[in-house]
Amino acid sequence: MEQHPPPNEAEAPDAAGQGHPASDREGRRSLLDARRPAWRERLSSLSRRAEALPARPDDIDIALTSIGDPEAGDPALLAALREAVLARLSGYGTPEAALAAAVEDLPKGSTGEPTLEAVGHCAALVAEAFAMPALQADAFTWRATDAERRRRGERRAATRLARETRAEEERRLKEWESSLVGADALPSLLGCTRHEADRWLRAGIIPVARRVAVRRAGRTVQEPEFDPAALESLRGEIAAWRRADSGERPVEAPPGVGAAPGEARGETRRISNAAVARIAGLDRYAAHFATARALDRRIIACLGPTNSGKTYFGLSRLAEAESGLALGPLRLLAHEYREALEARGVPTSLSTGEERIRVPGSRHTAATVEMCPFTNPVDVAVIDEIQMLADPERGAAWTAALMGVPARQVIVLGAPDAAPMIRRIAQLCGDPLEEVRLERMGPLSAAPVPVPLAEIGRGDAVIAFSRREVFALRAELLRRGRTVAVVYGALGPTVRRAEARRFREGEAEVLVATDAIGMGLNIGPLRRVVFSALTKYDGKEDRPLTVQEIKQIGGRAGRFGGEHAEGIVAVLERGGDPRDIARALKAAPTAPEDLRPPVAPDAEIVAAVAAEMGTDSLFGTLRRIERAVLRRDDPNYRLGDLSTQMAIAAAVDGVRELSLMDRWTYAMCPVDERDEGIARLSDWAVEHSLGMAVPPPKAGRLPAPDRAGQDALQLAERVHRRLVAWRWMALRFPDTYRDIEGALAESRRLNEWIEAVLSALPSGRARAVSAGGDMPARRRGGAPGRFRSNGLARAGAKNGGQRPGPPAKG
Structure with a gap:
């Protein structure tokens, strides 16, 4: 005989809204929980194959929570994912902002960009998200596809012109350099004796095109080379030089020494390195x-x-x-x-x-x-x-x-x-x-023995050398019952200060940070600075910490007249030898190997050199400056690093609708090269040249902070860095980068969300953030990361995952 439950065990709705006994509901929920890991893998695979579906990992998480049928197949999974994507796109505020973000999230084909058909499907998805009527949706989709087609055409034309310009500038430079001759050719080219040529060379009236390093008698010397065209033009001066030698009148170097006079300004002129150096004036x-x-x-x-x-x-x-x-x-x-x-x-x-x-x-x-x-x-x-x-x-x-x-x-x-x-x-x-x-105002000493992680407590700062290791340490300390604040290079200034305040005011017992804390940042009194290791990966190799790095970072321990008057510098167990810290703290100051100050051209110098060369190529101008402005043996100065500026110049040189100085401004913008920053900047330049407004980057909908995964946190950090570059450009081109209020609002939103994620105790999906995610540690370039025996992964990202050069500019 069928048994009926008593009234207090009446049917309760399950996740799908249907009535089942409570025990059936719990069993169904357990079954759904058991299926979700496999569904997550399946949805990840399906979303990669769905060419026109701009899905993110957090979209997958949201889709999974909406599925109530344990027997759901691929169509139901994709339908749930599509609804999650639609909901996210509707949160961008405008269809244009949603479309820009969606196209960036589309899978990239072999060309490195989604197909135009996929862009059209994506635009239709955005129109659906914003509930556009059919005619308006069709018009929006057509305009989006047509605009993308135009952009791609301009982008490809600019890329082709930049590539051709670079090749032509390199060819011209190589051709000119290969035409140069040594001092042995001076007598025949000038119609003089070797004795006369040597005398005039010592007097500085024969223009030297460049100097090259050669080995002579076991040592390196700088041998001069000369431009035959420039020398031929000086043959008419020989008689005057000989009269001067006989005492008739002084000799002055001919005007424009080193330049090939009479050449048309319509193309890049063959001018000597000496002339470029003289115009640039970096040796003065x-x-x-x-x-x-x-x-x-x-x-x-x-x-x-x-x-x-x-x-x-x-x-x-x-x-x-x-x-x-x-x-x-x-x-x-x-x-x-x-x-x-x-x-x-x-x-x-x-x-x-x-x-x-x-x-x-x-x-x-x-x-x-x-x-x-x-x-x-x-x-x-x-x-x-x-x-x-x-x-x-x-x-x-x-x-x-x-x-x-x-x-x-x-x-x-x-x-x-x-x-x-x-x-x-x-x-x-x-x-x-x-x-x-000045001397340090409080004592600083090295701990004699390594510190176990279990002994890290209130007032300690643990120093790691990658974002991943910061989160691994944070997770372990949280598991041990500590409250933790974190600081690393990828965080914006607002979040860094908020995390430092949490530590300073006692909300967090321990600070886990990269070497980003070594410069400024009021973090309050530290009892100890504990290095996770005494080596770091600097973007090229694992190397020992320098004496200055140990002093600069370790010196943050202790505070004169404060709670922790004496500072202690230590290393975690299995992280290194404490005696290395003691030696570094006692070491005398060490001067840099090269005492010549580094110098770099500014806009005025770039413009002057380009004008002298008669070129509109920014890459060609910088390439020539790199080769010409300072001799390697210059006694006073050395040329600073121009690699990022030259990489950007090579990318934007084809956008000739922008002036040389506008392109130079682009070359000075701080970008994250690992986030395709140069390609993105080049796209902005194309839009600028077309008279279009460049909208600020946006992150769209973000999950609740206590459910945020590693992917969502890294996305927010990436978009924040893109906004830094956008705002930098907005101060220089306000007519193109117009929506400054929107950019500021998005920056504030991301700062608040990131801080909420970092300050939230790990629960549910937040554990993925605190543990640094599920992916294995990887060095740049894909090589496996090294795991120390204390179980904490070391990654290979310099300065906590943020490049310290152009992104920090200004």
Whole structure:
């Protein structure tokens, strides 16, 4: 006989809304939970094969929660995924923004871009998401496809022209270099004796096209080479030179030495490296800053280790001045300088690559070093982190700031290692130099033994060297009951400061960070700095930490007069030998191997060289500057790294509707090269040239912070970095990059969401974030990562996953 449940065991609706006994409902839920991992794999495969479905991993997660049939097949799975994608697209605000994001999410074909048919299907999907009527949807789809077709045509034309231009510039340079002759050819080309040629060469009146390194008698010497065309044009001067030799009149070098006179300006002229170098003037770089040279400048170098009071010294002098400038390496530090000065009652404006705050009546400005103004004199300028002079990618910006800042008193702050380069620059500028040495205000010692992870506690900062390892450490510490704040390079300044505040105010017991904390950032008193390892992958190889890195980062431990007066520097178990830390902390300052300050061309120099060459090719101009402006043995300067600028120039050189100087501006934009940043910048340049508005990047709908996976967090970080580049461009081309309010709103939204994810305790899908995701550690290039025996993965991303050069510009 059939048994009926009592009233209190009445049927309850299951996930699909149908009535079943409670026990059946629980069994059904268990079955759904058991099926979802396999469904996730299946949906991932189906979404990759669905050419016109712009699905993301979080769309798959949402689709899975909506499926209530344990027997659901592929059609039901795809239908659920499609609904999740539609819901996300509707959250972008406008169909145009949704379409831009959707096309970026489409699978890329062999050409590296989705088919036009897929773009059309995607546009129809966006029209459906925004509930457009049929006629409006058809029109939107047609316009989207047609606009994409036009963009691709322009993009391909620009790419082809850039490629042809690069090849032509390389061919011309190679052809010119192959035509050069040695000193043995001078007598026949000039119609003189070898003795006369040697004498005129020593007098500097025979133009040298370039110098090449050759081995002579076991040593390397610089041999001159000459342009036959330039020499032929000088044959008419020989008689005057001989009369001068006999004492009739002095000889002057012919005007335009090194150039081939009479060549048409319609094509790139064959000019010598000497002429390029003369026009660029980088061997006379200090003279390039006319305002600074006109002032009676005095440099004060306040040098000392971390926690020695350098910043207090500099900002105190700055606050007392009638007018002043504070320059630092990061936008975050510029904000901190401004806040410190405002707290002292000094109205201060802000100037960074992507942000301006104008304070009416202020005579002080806090800025990033790349934004140093070179024409408006001030009483005092403070330049922080002066040891960055030796940085291979950004050092040239510090050279320009120190040589060119128009201040009567220039105060530089940094590590003692920078002293020799500061002296060299002061000498080149002819400025008097005063050195002030500060000592650390509290003791700093190395822990004698490694620290087990179980002993990490309140007030400790654990230093890792990749984003992945930060999250692996965070997950393990959370599992052990600690509360954790994190700081790494991919985080924007707002989130970094929020995480530092959580640690500083005690909301988080432990800080886990990359070496991004070594520069500025008010993180409060630290009991210990504990390195996860004493080696790091620097983008090329695993190498030991330098003495300066250990001092700079480890020196954040301890705070004079604070809760932790004595700082302790340690290493985790199996991370290295504590004696290496002790030796580094006791080591004397070490000067850089090359004391010549790095220099780089600015817009004025690029324009002058291009005009002299008679070229409209930015790549050709930079290539020639790279080859010509400074001899490798120049006694005073060395050329800074131009690789990123040249890569961008090669990509945008075909967009000839933009002027050479506009393309140079694009070349200076901070981009993340690992996120296809140069290709994206080139697309923006094409849209700019077509007179189109370039919309700001958007992330679209994001999952709830406590359910965010690793993919969603990394997407938010990527879009935030893209917004940094977009806002940088918006300050320079406001008529093209128009929606600044939309960009600011999206930046704020992403900052708030990322901070909510990082501060949330791990639960549900959030565990995937705290554990760094499920993917195995990989180095750049795909090589397997190395796992230490303490079980924590080390990845191969330099500086916590963020490139330290152009993305940090200004």
